[in-house]
Amino acid sequence: MQLGSFVTSERRLADGIKIFQSVLPTKDEDRLVVLEFEHGTMIGVFDGHYSDELAEFASERLPRLIAEKFDPTAPDVDQVITQIFEDFDRSLILKVTELFEPGEDWTGEHWTDPGNIFEVVGYSKKDPKFAGARLAVVGTTVLLGIIDKSKKQVWVVSLGDSDAVCGRMQDGKLTPILMNDRHNCTDAKEVEKFLADHPGEQGLIKWNRVLGLLAITRALGDHQFKVQSRPLASRIMMYLYPSPAIPFDEWDKNGNTTPPYLSSSPAIRRFDLLPGDMFVFASDGLRDSMNQVPETERWDILMALVNGESRERQLGYGRVHASPEDNPAELLIRNMLFGDDSDKMAKELADSDRDDISVVVVDLGWTL
Structure with missing residues (x-):
């Protein structure tokens, strides 16, 4: 177009x-x-x-x-x-996790090396594994x-x-x-429910966006906002490029550690x-x-x-x-x-x- x-x-x-x-x-x-x-x-x-x-x-x-x-x-x-x-x-995040061994521990030193990650997920959208996994991010x-x-x-x-x-x-x-x-973050009922689901956390809504990034509160995909494993989101999924820049350090400081943040x-x-x-x-x-x-x-x-x-x-x-x-x-x-x-x-x-x-x-x- x-x-x-x-x-x-x-x-x-x-x-x-x-x-x-x-x-x-x-x-x-x-x-x-x-x-x-x-x-x-x-x-x-x-x-x-x-x-x-x-x-x-x-x-x-x-x-x-x-x-x-x-x-x-x-x-x-x-x-x-x-x-x-x-x-x-759920099938979208499985396109990522099924590339790894069952019960994989993404906190290990092995996964701090991007080369090891690319060996598993592929290097570009020309690789069907990489293209499929990108649907989760x-x-x-x-x-x-x-x-x-x-x-x-x-x-x-x-x-x-x-x-x-x-x-x-x-x-x-x-x-x-x-x-x-x-x-979305301009709907009072959605915001009220969202805040109630994550009591005591800071920075949940910034600039009328969820965690400062997304205007919507419900969507398919965007599993960096949904997965329970922070290492999976911050180490593995960030290499399914181009992917959105997620300020995980800021999330940790604000106590944003209770996903999912999107429905x-x-x-x-x-x-x-x-x-x-x-x-x-x-x-x-x-x-x-x-x-x-x-x-x-x-x-x-x-x-x-x-x-x-x-x-x-x-x-x-x-x-x-x-x-x-x-x-x-x-x-x-x-x-x-x-x-x-x-x-x-x-x-x-x-x-x-x-x-x-x-x-x-x-x-x-x-x-x-």
């Missing part, structure tokens, strides 16, 4: 659902998934960090694992999905929407801080309904659908692009733009009017970022510091 260039597509599914996708990449760490399966349709947004590797790997495998076990009539469907997430995450958030075949219900599965919003027609306008929990357990919500409902699934880059707008107004503005309304007063510029050939997901990104302001468009498209923005607009194909 190329900086400043939209990657846009659309699909029309057998049950009448229309899927519109658009990505505006910078780091190219987001991945989008649309999966038709026995019990319905699954939409996935995977937002990687430190690289695209785990977002790519998880997006190819996790939705299919869930599709194989998903039964909308089962009373334990939430527990089944949660177990799949947790098992998948990078990370990704996950957002899944599972629409049942009858289009009567949707399950929203969230791990991290992407966004799922239902647009419901009320009094002639699309009203936003936020459908997922947000797991791999998703939050799951189920909603009944009404005729006319539509969805927007988006990585957090879309939400962050609205920082000039109070959070209480952001989703109203988003749904107004989806519904073809102008919001020049809040955004400071006019919207681009839709034509029949426009992709609604791309048009939504354009109108959120710059609308009809050509100077702002040039600035935004050239911004290499902006987060990736990925959007899926779902038209359920209702016949009203």
Whole structure:
């Protein structure tokens, strides 16, 4: 993908659902998934960090694992999905530990020599062992929407801080309904739980980040924050380069010795659908692009733009009017970022510091 260039597509599914996708990449760490399966349709947004590797790997495998076990009539469907997430995450650290002897002691002098570590894990991503082990040191958030075949219900599965919003027609306008929990350091409930899990420790939240490094409190991967063995994290995993720089000495001084500091357990919500409902699934880059707008107004503005309304007063510029050939997901990104302001468009498209923005607009194909 190329900086400043939209990657846009659309699909029309057998049950009448229309899927519109658009990505505006910078780091190219987001991945989008649309999966038709026995019990319905699954939409996935995977937002990687430190690289695209785990977002790519998880997006190819996790939705299919869930599709194989998903039964909308089962009373334990939430527990089944949660177990799949947790098992998948455990499988990532096994890609590291299974390279060593069972019960390996990483505190030994032998493992202070990087050459001994490379002999086991490999020297670069060209080595399948090294490439597999790297999936444990990078990370990704996950957002899944599972629409049942009858289009009567949707399950929203969230791990991290992407966004799922239902647009419901009320009094002639699309009203936003936020459908997922947000797991990051700006969410008061997440922070309260996180602090309670590690009483007496210092530096747990710095700069609105877990241990000063990650804005999210839940993710797949990032096992330096999760493994019980500090030598495994500080000696072995740091050589699966390029890996994030972890200040282990500072963690020790602050008493940060009670991992895990990230969770791999998703939050799951189920909603009944009404005729006319539509969805927007988006990585957090879309939400962050609205920082000039109070959070209480952001989703109203988003749904107004989806519904073809102008919001020049809040955004400071006019919207681009839709034509029949426009992709609604791309048009939504354009109108959120710059609308009809050509100077702002040039600035935004050239911004290499902006987060990736990925959007899926779902038209359920209702016949009203």
